[in-house]
Structures are given as structure tokens and as C-alpha cells.
Amino acid sequence: MEENLLPQETSDNDRIIQVNIEEQMKTAYIDYSMSVIVGRALPDVRDGLKPVHRRILYAMNEIGLAYNKAHKKCARIVGEVLGKYHPHGDSSVYDALVRMAQEWSMRYMLVDGQGNFGNQDGDMPAAMRYTEARLQRLAETSLLDIDKETVDFQLNFDDSLEEPTVLPARVPHLLLNGSSGIAVGMATNMMPHNLSEVMDGCVAYIENKESTIDDLMKHIKAPDFPTGGIIYGMDGVRQAMMTGRGRVVLRGKCHVDTKPSGREQIIITEVPYQVNRDSLTDRIGQLVNDKVIEGIAHVNNESTMRDGTRIVLDLKRDGVANVIINQLYKYTELQTSFGINNVALSKGRPKILNLKDLIAEFIDFRMEIVIRRAKFELRKARERAHILQGYLIALDHLDEVIRLIRESATPDQAKDNLINAGWGIDEIQAKAILELRLQRLTGMEREKIKEEFDNLMKVIEGLEALLGSEELRYDLIKKELIEIKEKFGDERRTQIQYVGDEMRIEDLIENEDVIITISHLGYIKRTSASEYRQQRRGGRGAIGSKTREEDFVEHLFVASTHDTMLFFTEKGRCYWLRVYEIPEGEKQAKGRAIQNLIQIPQDDKVRAIIEVKKLSDKEFVENHFIVLCTKKGIIKKTSLEDFSRPRANGVNAITIVDGDELLEARMTNGNEQIMLALKSGRAIRFEEFKVRATGRGAIGVGGIEVDDETDEVIGMICVDKDDTSKTVLVVSEKGFGKRTPVDEYRITNRGGKGVKTINVTEKTGKLVGILDVTEKEDLIITCKSGITLRTAVSSIKEAGRATQGVKLIRLDDGDEIAAISKVDEQETETETEVVEIQLTDEQVNTQEETNNDNGQEDVNSDNPSEAPENQ
Secondary structure: OHHHHHOOOOOOOOOOOEEHHHHHHHHHOOOOOOHHHHHHOOOOOOOOOOHHHHHHHHHHHOOOOOOOOOOOHHHHHHHHHHHOOOOOHHHHHHHHHHOOOOOOOOOOEEEEOOOOOOOOOOOOOOOOOOOEEEEEEEHHHHOOOOOOOOOOEEEOOOOOOOOOOOOOOOOOHHOOOOOEOEEEOOOEEEEEOOOHHHHHHHHHHHHOOOOHHHHHHHOOOOOOOOOOOEEEEOOOHHHHHHHHHEEEEEEEEEEEEEEOOOOEEEEEEEEEOOOOHHHHHHHHHHHHHOOOOOOEEEEEEEEOOOOEEEEEEEEEEEEEOOHHHHHHHOOOOOOOEEEEOOOOOOOOEEEEEEEHHHHHHHHHHEEEEEHHHHHHHHHHHHHHHHHHHHHHHHHHHHHHHHHHHOOOOOOHHHHHHOOOOOOOHHHHHHHHHHHOOOOOOOHHHHHHHHHHHHHHHHHHHHHHHHHOOOHHHHHHHHHHHHHHHHHHHHOOOOEEEEEOOOOHHHHHOOOOEEEEEOOOEEEEEEEEEEHHHEEOOOOOEOOOOOOOOOOOOEEEEEEEOOEEEEEOOOOEEEEEEEEHHHEEOOOOOOOHHHOOOOOOOOOOOOEEEEEEOOOOHHHHHHEEEEEEEEOOOEEEEEEEEOOOOOOOOEOOOOOOOOOOOOOEEEEEEEOEEEEEEEOEEEEEEEEEHOEOOOOOOOOOOOOOOOOOOOOOEEEEEEEEEOOOOOOOEEOOOOEEEEEEEEOOOOOOOOOOOOEEEEOOOOHHHHHHHHOEOOEEEEEEEEOOOOOEEEEEHHOOOOOOOOOOOEEEOOOOOOEEEEEEEEEOOOOOOOEEEOOOOOOHHHHHHHHHHHOOOOOOOOOOOHHHHOOOOOO
């Protein structure tokens, strides 16, 4: 290694020591790297701050910038930090100060800024001479008790002042606000979390030091970003909680709106953490120009400081919002990922920390703070009590004390005389007595001194107990954490979306019944069943869905939010959708285009929907069947197992011949009876086993004879032969309906003409619906105008097959019934007030007959000619 040695030179007075260049460079670089690691890039695990942030907060506290004091120029703050504590560039200090005042950068801001501190679109803050700042209340909690010897101080860069090595923080800023930094040979990237969750996690750890990370994750669920968004998948987050290293996928939040013109818009209301909104908008525009994303007509960033994020994407008429949103996640920063790397300084050394390590280090730090604070307060209390004790002695010997002082030539002689008087007064007490103001010698002041002394003795007793009991100290730490939570806690901003097998999302969604409505033009929504209040039969109904003039509600049924929906289209395709994935809307809302939820071609249309509760239950799907029928009377049965494996683009459920289309689908147990009804008023009933099970691609067999080109099947029901509680409910297009016992329909072979199920006249209109109902259910009637009526099935009178039935709903001129559905009876408020309307003479007669028969308009004769004409 001779060549690596410095040349040896000697002089009379100096001697150059030979050193190894390799070792010298290694030592120098290690010293430099440790300086960067410890003094610049990595936060301390105790207070969660880097040196620059710690110095800024300490300097602001020293110049009195409390949260309730006036703001001061940032240039003055930066000068204070640079001149006293931080010998680096002014831009590094100002940038750190600005970031602590940006609500989109810090989950919990530490600086209250006034002026232009930049924005989320990437605009730079104003110069430090224009902006002003002061501390936030939360930041002040990190500086409490700093004057009580709770933390160590060190000399500043020029040894002229002292600065704290750490702040006595009452909150773990490392968890609350995270941190990022690049050191030499290592880096840190820690995510922010919710304060309420972190406080709960810390309290849980105090109560049980053996808590596992899984136990702590029940409180601290996942990162919580200041800009909101959606965490997509928890595997990476869980790995980070467990090991200190992981990955979190974050998506922006968006929804679809429909403009009055009928075109749809995608509105982005939250973007991922640290994403520039202008850059995101420009990127989307570039992808549209490059034809990577198609279907977007215009994109604009309408975000403001007051209203927050709003990026609007206007779609073309053929644009499918669901597809475009997925493309945005794929090609733009609307979905980003963050590598979690929990590296922080622990006892002066960089260390990778998991969730439990972070909490344990902070609680240990708080324990140290509480002990040091208690020792300081105890010492001060004892010192004060010692002086007060001297006051009380002096007051007990007041005349002698005055005499001794008057007889003393100098203050030092007076002090010595008091010490030597034999009352047990020491030098400290003697000095205090000599400095006592004369007004303290009054009787009232003496009582105050005695009261102060007694209170101090209680404080001393409490502090001694605190220092002697670890349990009391933990209780105090827990109390302070709970106070912080009550004062500063808030709701989580970032949602969590589980994917794959991480967790059943149904566990996070309330299981409740909802009303699903699908309009003629294909708009779908779900609404809470409680919004449809019950009315008396014959009422006017209530406004249901708001639809366009040429649109009306075509399907309306009840399902649970945990169920799976099978959608069957008129061309014989089957698609899958979970009920909770259907957008929720108010009863009057229009809903979302179903093509944006499932990939249905533009020229196809949903005709039937089946609700399945146990699609993953193998035994259930193997013992159940899907029965399909078409408008031309074709019927087909296929095992439910063939529909148990969802596909995004759907599967073929039945082969439809030219001129026909799928009408209805029902799920059966294989041992039921099938009924088909025609528009002309005929119905057929036959055993299910008459239809053998075939594959999904089969055509099917004849179910009922349709011998008139204007006639068609309007509905199908499947009834259990052993269920005597069911009756057959039929409704005509002009609002007439009735219930008939199932047994009145004789069992025949499939393919026959059937028997009369309702007497179709010009007044009743054609048959529009058939249902199997019980008296414990409610009937929901939907008209083409959007009016809906909910009425109890029990209020509809039973009648023979060949009758017209009773009036179920009063229709406006030109209106017709579009769909009927049944729902389990709900405990809803019964509407007893019926809207008054003008009646004609014939209607008055009808009303009188109705009143005589318990409010039912009855056309119950088997002979249609015997029915009163005014019915």
C-alpha cells in the first residue's frame, strides 16, 4: 500500500503523520453520511421531527408566536432559525415552514399560515417577505413543559445558544404526519395516519403491552392522507404495519353525474396524496389526444381553494364511464402507489420500525418526559415549600425578627442573625425573609401563605406517589392522550377498499333490504325500502323515479345489499353485479346507465333479474335451477351452477330465435310448478319436471301456445306445490287486479293454450303482470309516468279466474301500469289520508258500492256480462 501513502515531508517545526488515504476517505465519508442521517434527512422516532422542523417550531415558540397571538412575517421566522439554530440555506427553512402550513401536505398542520402558501395545482408560495405565520394549537402541545427540564439541550452551531435535542411532544408526529427523506445509503417514506385512531392505538398498547400488531390494527387501520382518496387493497399496508416496509395503492375519488342534456360527466373530487391536479388534467388531455383513452369530449380543472378539488371530464354520447374510470386508474396518477419505508432514528441510530415499535418508542419517550417533568415539579415544589416554611417561622416570631433586623448593621449581618436565632432558619430562608414585602405581614397574607404551603404539600405528596408508581404514570399518559384525541381528533378522510380475498367487503356494508329500479331506457339505482311508504289501495300513489318523458320504470324489485344480481338481457345473455355495487339514489333520482356498471351492448337490454344469496355455496347452486321464458312462449331450465362463475363480459344463457326475445327468468329448486301468462288474459300451469335441464346454449321447449301475432307472454311465476299461503296476483294495464287461489288453475302439460286468468275488456286493458304473493307482502305498482303506489296485498280481494278484479290505482288520462313487484311487509307509517278528486256520477255509484264492501271495487262475477258497466 506504499502508493496510497501521502508523501512524507518534514520541517524543523512540523511533522506530517503518514495516513492511509483509503481509510481517511472512508472515515470522512462515514462522518458525512452520519451527519446527513442524524442532522438532516431522518426524523427522530420520539417527536417525529427532523432537525429543521424542530428548530422552526422551537424558534417560533421562543419569539412568542402562539396560536392566539398575531402572525409574524415568515422572513423574520426564517431569520431567527438561520441565525440561531440552523446553519443552512434560507430556502430549506422556508420550504419546510411552508409545508407545515399546507393542508394538502400535512394531515395535521403545525403552522398556521397567512398569505399565499401555494396550492395543490403546483403553484409556488409567495416569497417569505409577503407571508406570515404562527403556531397551530397542535404544535404547541409538542412544546409544552419544554422549560421543565423534560428534554436535553445541546449547544447550537456556534456554541452561543442552546437548542433542544428533541421536543417533549404529546403526540407521535411520525405516525400522524409521516415523513420522507433521502439520506446517504438509506431513505425514509412514512405515511400519515388519523389522530383519533393513533391515540386509540396508543391507549390500547398502554392497557396491554403484549398487544399484537393485529390488535393494534383494530384501532390504527391504515394510513389516512390529507387529500383523502381510496386505499385500494390492504395487503401492502398490512405488510408495512408488520415489518416496516410495504406498499400502499391509493386512488382518487370520482363519481358520475348526468347533465340535463343526458350526457354523463366524471367528476374527480379527490386526487391521491402529492398528485398535482394541473399535471393530472394535462395528462388526461394528452391521453385523449393520443387516442389512448376514448370517450372523453372535454376535461377541465375547476378546483378552487374554497370548494376543493373538482376536475370535470365531459363524456361523449358513446363513452362508457365505468370503462373510462378504469383507464384513468391505469394510465394516469389517479391511481398511484407509495413505497412505505419506516426508517427513523432510535437512540441516535437509524432503524426500521413496525407499527408496534413506533407506538412503544413513543410511549417509552412519554414515560421519560413524565418522570423528568415530575422530578422538576417536585424539586420546585419542595424549594417553594421550604421558603414558605421560613415565612411561617418568621411570622410566628415576627417581633423578634423585626428586632433582629433593626439591630443589624448590614443585610449580611441580619441574615446571620436570623440563621443563628435558633428557630431552624437556613440561609435560603433567611434571604427570602429579608426580601419579604411588608404587606405580607398582614393577617390575611399570613393565611394565604399557610394555604399555599398546605396545597404545596399535597402537590408534593402527589408527585412523590407518581414517581413511585409506574401504573400512575401510565394512567397519566393515557389521560393526556385521551385529552388530545378529544381536542384534535377528527374523522378519517381516506377510505379503505378491500380487494381479492383480503376481506369480504360484505362485512363492511350493512345488510339491509333495498328497492332496485331499472327504467325502460336502462337507468338503474337502489333505494332504501323505507322510502316507499305504504298507502291504502286505490290511492293516487307517490312520485317515484324522475325519468325522461319517453322513459319509465320497467323493473322494480327488492333485494339485500349482500346479494348477487343476475341480469338476463332480451338477447339471452347473463351478467353479474353485487347489489352494493349498484349506485344508491333517492326515490326521485334518475339513476345510472346500466351500461356503465355491466358491459351490455348498446343494442341489448335487461329483461329479467334474479337475486341470489348464496352464489358461492356449492350445495346451493347444484340444487337450484334458472328457468327462462321468452315472449313467444319458449321455456328453458338450466342448473344454477352454470351461472355461478361470474365473467365481466357475461355468458350466453339461452339461444334466442329470430323474432323472439327473452322475457323472464326465475330461480327454482327443481320441484316447483310453472305458470305462464299471456297479454290476452290466458295462463297455463304445469309441473317443472316437464322441462328437462339443458345447457346454457340450448334453445328450450314450448311452454304455452301463442297463436296470435299480437299476443305474447307477459310473465312467469314458479310456485311451490306445498305452499298454500300463495295466491296468484294479476294486474291489467289500466289498474285492475285481483288475487286467485293457485288451485283454480288446473295442472296441464306444457305447450297448451291455458285457461282464462282475467277477463280482459276495454276498461281493464291487456294483462301486464303476474305474481305469486302472500298476505304478508306489499305490492308496488309503477306507472309509465313514474308514479309508484305501495299497498298491502291483503287489501286486494280474492276473486275467480274469469273476473275483472278491483281497481288498484287511479291513473291519469293516458297513463298505464308499467311494472308490478312485491316486497316484504315493512313497519312503515300507513298513509290514511287519500287525495280527494272530482268524481263523475258513475264513479260516485261505484264509490258507494266500494264503501259497502270495505273499500273494494269488486267485479266478482264469473260472468263478465253481470259486471256493472260503471266498474
